[in-house]
Amino acid sequence: MGVLKDETPFLSQRGLARLCSVENAHIGTISSQWNEYPAQPRITKIKELLASRGFFIDAPHIGASDGKRTQYAYPDSLCLAVLEYYAFEAGAN
Secondary structure (H helix, E strand, O other), X not given: OEEOOOOOEEEEHHHHHHHXXXXXXHHXXXXXXXXXXXXXXXXXXXXXXXXXXXXXXXXXXXXXXXXXXXXXXXEHHHHHXXXXXXXXXXXXX
């Protein structure tokens, strides 16, 4: 969890995975397959949730570096959409 230089709140990939109670790899898969066509149903739904709030993003994460390492920073708008997906749309899986 942190704030980018442009004051955008974010969660790390691991933090978002913990918040959603899913494996870190599931969030990584969303990132790696974000621009694939045809999109997986979960990615399509997450994009729909974002669009319903007026957000259209090219990439789900931003590479943020503290000088020692780079981590993926997931902006708050995406985090809310992913959390909503896993809370209400993903079902028992």
